[in-house]
Amino acid sequence: MSKPRRAIRTDGEATRQRILEAAGELFAAEGYAEATSKAIAARAEVDLASINYHFGNRNGLYQAVLAEAHRQLISLVDLRALAGSDLPASDKLRKVFERLVERSKEESGWNIRVLARELLAPSSHLKVLLQTEVLPKIAVVKQILSDISGIPPEDPALIRCLISIAAPCGMLLVAGRGAPGPLGDVLQMPGPALVNHLHTFAMAGLEAISRDYGKSTDLPSPKPKAARVKR
Structure with missing residues (x-):
């Protein structure tokens, strides 16, 4: 048998x-x-x-924990499915914000706390996380930002845009619910309002950088689609 x-x-x-x-x-x-x-x-x-x-061994376990924590935050499979969808690039970016805001408003699970520990006191394991989880996801998001702005994915101007857009999300995630001060006030906002703010701010920044990029390269810069305000 x-x-x-x-x-x-x-x-x-x-x-x-x-x-x-x-x-x-x-x-x-x-x-x-x-x-x-x-x-x-x-x-x-x-x-x-x-x-x-x-x-x-224990090192392998810790690296697996970091990878699982990052996948719970946002998975590469979901990101690639979103990037390959028929949605306008602006709406794809909004969906990314919706996912991250949803995570920031959840009860603080171990995944956010273990990532926060690693980011605040980096170890050699962070390099493994970057290679296996973070960089592949960054490549997908950069393509979405490139589609919006018309700036090539590997151009330093777009990389600066990526950092400017990702940093507020990172702060909200690390702070978590119950954070004191301004971050706590922001996290008290209704989810849709917070998503709309992040999206509107990002789109305005991308439009400005796209315009400057077009001037500096003497090339016509495509106008990003205006952010749709959801009330």
């Missing part, structure tokens, strides 16, 4: 996910240096061998 391979794969994936969740919670709460493999195994109710089997 053949072995139930499908069940074995399912059980293995469930164990892997349980380890990821336990590790994510401990790394977020205590940091990479303090969260031991033994503590993670105990929280996940597995033995140490299971961690090594699924992730190779």
